[in-house]
Amino acid sequence: MARNAVTLVLGGAGVKGVAAIGALQSLDAHKVPVKRIVASGLSGYVAAHYALGRDVTHLSEELMTFFTRHNRYLWGVEQMTGVFQTRRRRIVGSFQYFLHERLFCRANLRRTSVLEWSTFEPQIRSAFGEATFADLKIPLAISAIDLVRRRLVTIDSGPLVPAIKAGLAFPGLFPPVTIDGQQLVSSTQCCDVPMESVTERDSPTLAIDFLDVSSRQRPGSLLEVIARTGEVRNAAIKEHLAENVDYVFCLEGMSRFRWGSYGHIPQMVALARKETDRHLRLVPRFQKRRPAAAKG
Secondary structure: OOOOOEEEOOOOOOHHHHHHHHHHHHHOOOOOEEEEEEEOOHHHHHHHHOOOOOOOHHHHHHHHHHHHHHHHHOOOOHHHHOOHHHHHHHHHHHHHHHHHHHHHHHHOOOOOOOOOOOHHHHHHHHHHOEEEEOOOOOOOOEEEOOOOOOOOEEEEEEHHHHHHOOOOEEEEOEEEEEEOOOEEOOOOOOOOOOOOOHHHHHEEOOOOOOOOOOOOOOOOOOHHHHHHHHHHHHHHHHHHHHHHOOOEEEEEHHHHOOOOHHHHHHHHHHHHHHHHHHHHHHOOOOOOOOHHHHHO
């Protein structure tokens, strides 16, 4: 492995994880070798393809087609007929608000999730079949939360399909995934950039943050207060964990896209590549640890 190879950390709430495609394309174009990837959410799905040595370019169109076909069974962001415009803006602007709105207002609270895996699992199984972590050309770790032991965990062995599902299991939206007695859900609601498992031995480390829309409007409901609190907690955790990472690329332009903007996936991917290109031109090759002040 090249001595300047990086450990790459990828996150992103909702559909924004697909922007990992653009970041990976940029790293390839700049010939930055990757020695390990830590991911969660949809970035885990993209990263698994990349770690198997596949070209991820086709995933942009493939995932946009998937979300378009199954929109009514998933979140239905762009077809919220009868929803007041003010509430619609809150839903599409905040993944946290969307989850709480779906859970508190539409779900029977005795259920463990609003959705089942029957829609998404065939897509994952078609992509990865019986592949395991041992088949990967680049080591990959999927970040998740174990609800039984109440802790953050990383999955880096065994079959790929359940691990990717665990990374996608947004709490309350999809049911927990059982792996070795653990009840696992996505860690993206704790921190949408899974930097918690990065250690000194992973250095040099590079985290790419696909920034979310930041609302400055006064909360208008109990649900929005709860959601905004979750967003602030996420940001605080992310800021704290970033201290352990050598480079953090904050892709500012990504904040123009909503968490559910699946119709704009090609634009998200293109912009993520462009902004990652810009960051890579501003910092030297990843050869040694950089001081905190030098983070991108």
